[in-house]
Amino acid sequence: xxxxxxxxxxxxxxxxxxxxxxxxxxxxxxxxxxxxxxxxxxxxxxxxxxxxxxxxxxxxxxxxxxxxxxxxxxxxxxxxxxxxxxxxxxxxxxxxxxxxxxxxxxxxxxxxxxxxxxxxxxxxxxxxxxxxxxxxxxxxxxxxxxxxxxxxxxxxxxxxxxxxxxxxxxxxxxxxxxxxxxxx
Amino acid sequence: xxxxxxxxxxxxxxxxxxxxxxxxxxxxxxxxxxxxxxxxxxxxxxxxxxxxxxxxxxxxxxxxxxxxxxxxxxxxxxxxxxxxxxxxxxxxxxxxxxxxxxxxxxxxxxxxxxxxxxxxxxxxxxxxxxxxxxxxxxxxxxxxxxxxxxxxxxxxxxxxxxxxxxxxxxxxxxxxxxxxxxxxxxxxxxxxxxxxxxxxxxxxxxxxxxxxxxxxxxxxxxxxxxxxxxxxxxxxxxxxxxxxxxxxxxxxxxxxxxxxxxxxxxxxxxxxxxxxxxxxxxxxxxxxxxxxxxxxxxxxxxxxxxxxxxxxxxxxxxxxxxxxxxxxxxxxxxxxxxxxxxxxxxxxxxxxxxxxxxxxxxxxxxxxxxxxxxxxxxxxxxxxxxxxxxxxxxxxxxxxxxxxxxxxxxxxxxxxxxxxxxxxxxxxxxxxxxxxxxxxxxxxxxxxxxxxxxxxxxxxxxxxxxxxxxxxxxxxxxxxxxxxxxxxxxxxxxxxxxxxxxxxxxxxxxxxxxxxxxxxxxxxxxxxxxxxxxxxxxxxxxxxxxxxxxxxxxxxxxxxxxxxxxx
Ligand code: HEM
Ligand code: FES
Numbered sequence: 001x002x003x004x005x006x007x008x009x010x011x012x013x014x015x016x017x018x019x020x021x022x023x024x025x026x027x028x029x030x031x032x033x034x035x036x037x038x039x040x041x042x043x044x045x046x047x048x049x050x051x052x053x054x055x056x057x058x059x060x061x062x063x064x065x066x067x068x069x070x071x072x073x074x075x076x077x078x079x080x081x082x083x084x085x086x087x088x089x090x091x092x093x094x095x096x097x098x099x100x101x102x103x104x105x106x107x108x109x110x111x112x113x114x115x116x117x118x119x120x121x122x123x124x125x126x127x128x129x130x131x132x133x134x135x136x137x138x139x140x141x142x143x144x145x146x147x148x149x150x151x152x153x154x155x156x157x158x159x160x161x162x163x164x165x166x167x168x169x170x171x172x173x174x175x176x177x178x179x180x181x182x183x184x
Numbered sequence: 185x186x187x188x189x190x191x192x193x194x195x196x197x198x199x200x201x202x203x204x205x206x207x208x209x210x211x212x213x214x215x216x217x218x219x220x221x222x223x224x225x226x227x228x229x230x231x232x233x234x235x236x237x238x239x240x241x242x243x244x245x246x247x248x249x250x251x252x253x254x255x256x257x258x259x260x261x262x263x264x265x266x267x268x269x270x271x272x273x274x275x276x277x278x279x280x281x282x283x284x285x286x287x288x289x290x291x292x293x294x295x296x297x298x299x300x301x302x303x304x305x306x307x308x309x310x311x312x313x314x315x316x317x318x319x320x321x322x323x324x325x326x327x328x329x330x331x332x333x334x335x336x337x338x339x340x341x342x343x344x345x346x347x348x349x350x351x352x353x354x355x356x357x358x359x360x361x362x363x364x365x366x367x368x369x370x371x372x373x374x375x376x377x378x379x380x381x382x383x384x385x386x387x388x389x390x391x392x393x394x395x396x397x398x399x400x401x402x403x404x405x406x407x408x409x410x411x412x413x414x415x416x417x418x419x420x421x422x423x424x425x426x427x428x429x430x431x432x433x434x435x436x437x438x439x440x441x442x443x444x445x446x447x448x449x450x451x452x453x454x455x456x457x458x459x460x461x462x463x464x465x466x467x468x469x470x471x472x473x474x475x476x477x478x479x480x481x482x483x484x485x486x487x488x489x490x491x492x493x494x495x496x497x498x499x500x501x502x503x504x505x506x507x508x509x510x511x512x513x514x515x516x517x518x519x520x521x522x523x524x525x526x527x528x529x530x531x532x533x534x535x536x537x538x539x540x541x542x543x544x545x546x547x548x549x550x551x552x553x554x555x556x557x558x559x560x561x562x563x564x565x566x567x568x569x570x571x572x573x574x575x576x577x578x579x580x581x582x583x584x585x586x587x588x589x590x591x592x593x594x595x596x597x598x599x600x601x602x603x604x605x606x607x608x609x610x611x612x613x614x615x616x617x618x619x620x621x622x623x624x625x626x627x628x629x630x631x632x633x634x635x636x637x638x639x640x641x642x643x644x645x646x647x648x649x650x651x652x653x654x655x656x657x658x659x660x661x662x663x664x665x666x667x668x669x670x671x672x673x674x675x676x677x678x679x680x681x682x683x684x685x686x687x688x689x690x691x692x693x694x695x696x697x698x699x700x701x702x703x704x705x706x707x708x709x710x711x712x713x714x715x716x717x718x719x720x721x722x723x724x725x726x727x728x729x730x731x732x733x734x735x736x737x738x739x740x741x742x743x744x745x746x747x748x749x750x751x
Pocket of ligand 2: 115116117118119120133134135136137138149150151
């Protein structure tokens, strides 16, 4: 019923060219707004995928400069983690320690200082040139292999990278008391 | 294919149902405001949902998350700016929309419910503005919103209860934000969309109210379909509104973000501009009467506005036949404009407020700069802990006081850092460099004692300290005296200055400058500093560059403050 009023011929109605022009203009203009607005909206939406949002415990931790290392002398470095999560920065806290060893080809090995047996802190004994866990006397050689004691596996290595003369480690805790090295 | 889809979905039937609506008397520019409101609301929904992907409704995190949206997220400032200005645009458009309806008499029978749903939507738009303003949890939102909730508390009988329900307990905190957030993104949108649907349905049912002049026949002859005649005009207005909003956002650099809410400050709160008239009205009613300005008058006006279609029963659409209504509308509008203007004028004339405005702008700047280094987990005002002064002192206490003494606390095995590198410190140093307070307990023992005349000593110290500021702009006379003194006292035997001299003691070039001090803290064992005699650990790998900068900043700030007290 209502539709009929519209279809009814009036002076203005007859001009179909004008009306088509308006239709095109409406569609074009509204699409333009849509596009103009969509760009910043989409940029905002995908922003986290293009930026680093969380850094710290999930990523690489800096241990210091390689110039401090001497060949085949294990060095104990405390792991200080200052996690940043988008806007929040957690205060740096010591979350563990690693032993770093540089071999003569300037390759680095990092062992977590946590003993695979029951989790005590492993020490380096300079006199014997061995790693010793004080809790139950597990003894490891400089490459982390078990020499004696209750430890079910060798010392756990951690991934390291050197960037711009600084050593970074991917700090991870491993399951204790089992013979395979698996992340805890 | 097209037919198949059409048979299942009925898109084009739906399309023609919505679009082929006849506009009696033809398309008109005066009908654009309603659709402009829908347009802006849709934009608010989209930008709001995008903001919600980054916003965190907790008292500790809200400010940080808005900071992150504003400064770290791509285009975040723009989206936030559009959302912020969108609320102003909605208010302006809503007022224009109402004005058009009043002039055309479109609120009269049978469209009473159109009018009433419309008024409720206006209140909801105000509600959006009010709840949104608090969300960033910055100073202005925090304090201005307190005024609003306190007013709620003034309502008779249920006031206190109502207030606690809205603000989520006895005071502002996490629950205030979670609730305001929920109102802002669930309750109000759901309410507004429902009312919008009813409003549009009613509009379609009753059709547009045409201009009062043309006769029925003329109107019928001029009738046009909504699509494209009216819609084209609507789109043009949408483009204008959109571009204006973009321009304002661009010009203002997005929405303001003040420093984090600080409940211990005494901030003078001002609400968003469209609430200023209510705020000003409050000022004329004091003490017991406050409830009159805060609640009674606004409620009466609101009630009158809602019941307008029942009060005004004149048949004619012409505004000239409805002069009392036009007069009242004019009076209310003039009143609102007057109150708003009064509020702006009295604020801009009040020195205290102008000053506070500048102060809070500075704080806002500082907060944002400090947030650059990350916000401590306590959130909010704790960003000020990133202040180099604050952090510098913490670092000094953490890393230096095992050996050094500072203002009465710490170790005694290294030079005292109290008033380090100030005139009194240096004067004492020249008198007895090997005293326990200076290098007495270190390996450094090669600096001789000097028994200079008072004036010479003073010149020497001034000359040395002048290196800290701007060695180049030093008073030529002082420079000459200083260089002679270095020469006469044999300083060049061990120290270098201007490229000459020995290297067994610290360089005097830029002595006590930021750079000098930074270098020393980074690696005191370098031959420019203590060389082989050094016992202080190098900090370049222990502290970040930023941390060393903060330490330097703290020490230098102490030194400069001392300098000021000397004059
Ligand atoms: C479904 C619709 C909406 C959603 C999901 C939404 C979401 C949000 C969010 C997450 C914020 C906090 C971010 C920030 O403060 O920058 C916010 C703030 C705000 N919203 Fe909305 N919003 C919606 C609709 C509206 C509407 C219709 C209005 C106005 C009529 C409005 C006015 C405001 C205001 C004034 C702010 C404060 C902006 C500022 O100062 O930063 N919002 N909104
Ligand atoms: S924990 Fe190391 S040996 Fe038992």
